Amino acid sequence: MTQNFDAIIIGAGQAGPSLAGRLTSAGMKVALIERKLFGGTCVNTGCMPTKTLVASAYAAHVARRAADYGVITNSPIGIDMKRVQARAAEVTLNARTGLENWLRSMDGCTVIEGHARFESAHTVRVGEQSLSAPRIFINVGGRANVPNLPGVKDVPFLTNTSILQIDFVPKHLVVVGGSYIGLEFAQMFRRFGSQVTVVEQSERLIGREDEDVSLAIASIFENEGIALRTHAECISLAPHAEGVEVHVSCQQGAPTVVGTHVLLAVGRAPNTHDLNLDRAGIEVDARGYIKVDEQLQTNVAGVFALGDCNGRGAFTHTSYNDFEIVAANLLDGEARRVSQRILAYALYIDPPLGRVGLTEKQARASGKSLLIGTRPMSKVGRAIEKGETQGFMKVIVDADSKRILGASILGVGGDEAIHGVIDVMNADVPYTRLQQAVPIHPTVSELIPTVLGDLQPAR
Known part of the structure; x- marks a missing residue:
């Protein structure tokens, strides 16, 4: 016997649970299927555990440099890796447990543990259970790619x-x-x-x-x-x-x-190989990513793919934005598109790299007339005060439209400072609006208007 729902969500990663919350709030009967760990990559094997480990590594690094700051330590800095690992595991467990408890207590949401496989365009099977819905949302994420290297x-x-x-x-x-x-x-x-x-x-x-x-x-x-x-x-x-x-x-x-x-x-590979997508007629590309349109719908009407499995973004924030796009279009009468998204991300080494928009190479290839501004972090007061002066910031501007095309901030606080540029790009206003701002001193962000004031034509 087949159980009928208004919507089926396959995967409890970044997009799935929030979508379940919106759909059930709209009065829909939702089935959310998770075959392993609630929270997806970010909570279990991505952002949360790795950035917790990065924080421990940073603490060790600063402790070894204590003398540079006039702080005297009386013993060598040691690492208790068991405690480091346990701390990261606890952060993950708390987040995963909280998410699972929220889903299980959600009115209108039926949580099913098991491996979902398509039987037709709008029917999936989980073990002995058959589920059907007019709308199905695939949110299965990805996994580590193991290359076929010799040996x-x-x-x-x-x-x-x-x-x-x-x-x-x-x-x-x-x-x-x-x-x-x-x-x-x-x-x-x-x-x-x-x-x-x-x-x-x-x-x-x-x-x-x-x-x-x-x-x-x-x-x-x-x-x-x-x-x-x-x-x-x-x-x-x-x-x-x-x-x-x-x-x-x-x-x-x-x-x-x-x-x-x-x-x-x-790299990563999408978890799409064992869903029986062919039985539903859902198309994938050569690398296994599910093909979607601007509204994240597959070639099969009523079936959507969100998050890492659709190849349209490989980050927690793009996965969550996929949820926002789908929810806005289905429930709020909007017409949002993936192409409206300005891609931004960070590399969490120390110092971090904050990135948004085009690289300089991409901007030059566009044929636009460019203005480029740079500044080494060694000339940023906040970086000097913190004793962390590695890196630089760079902003690229379209000389004709005065719009910022992209930016890189490699330096202390770069992952946070980049958001000022992200906001201006999303507001679609001239760079002069940011250049004329009065930022707080002493911060890394305060030097962005200075960089914009020093823009020079690209050579």
Whole structure:
């Protein structure tokens, strides 16, 4: 017998629970299906546990520099990794439990634990239960991508999920992948006390960013004693008496790196492979991401895909914005589109990178007449006072429309300061509105108007 609902939500990640709240408040009967952990990537294996670990690593880093601030410590700084790991696990557990309790107490929402698979366009099965609804929302998230590297099946390896479970400090952690996830873990474990080597196939770290950003981050890492092996064009893995041997075949340096542990940090894959999407006629792209339109609807009417599984954003905030778009269009009579979203994100190394809009390379490729302003963090009073002067800020402006096209703030507080730029871009007003603002002193944000006042034509 099939149970009928007004809506079915598959997955309790960032978009699903809030959507359940809106739909039930509108009087709908909703089934929310979760097969494993409530809260999705952010709560369980992403933002919350990793940023908790980053905070512990930062505390250790500052403690080691205590003398720079005139603070005397009487003993060497040590790491109790069991307590570090337990703290991150507690943060995750509290968030997950709170979310699950909220959903189970939600009027009109039936929580079902199990693996949902499509049987037709509007019917799914969870074990012995058959569920049907005119609207189905897929919010299944993603998982760590394990590349088919030579030797990968012959060695133990860590992913961004399994590394959260270790309660010890690896002697030598080799991180395969020099992008966002890999860099956060690399610096984190270096500060916990590991020897760390980052192996990146391309010519520089985080290749999607501008070269000046990549070079600055490389300098930050090298200053902390992290070895960088870029141009690793032939990566393979093999067992070694000390752990794992990673063949890198770089242009410079030894052809192999031997580590006690290896972390594979080479991107994410959507959890769409085992949903029987073909039975519903739902189309996916070559990488398995569900194809959606501007309103996040799939090619099947009434079926939507939200969050990481749709390939339209890979962040907690874009997943939540997917919920906002769908809810506004279905319940509030609006006509919001994904393309209206101005993409912003952060890299949570220390100092952090705050990013919004176009890179300089992308802006130059657009053919627009550009104005560009930059300022090193070594000339930012707040950074000097805190003794954290690495990095720089850069803003790119369309010279004709006076609109900000993009910005990068790599430096202390960069992940917060970037929001002033984000707000102006979303308000769609000339950069002069921000330039003429009177910011608070002493802050990092107060230098953004100064950067805008120093804009120069791109050369």
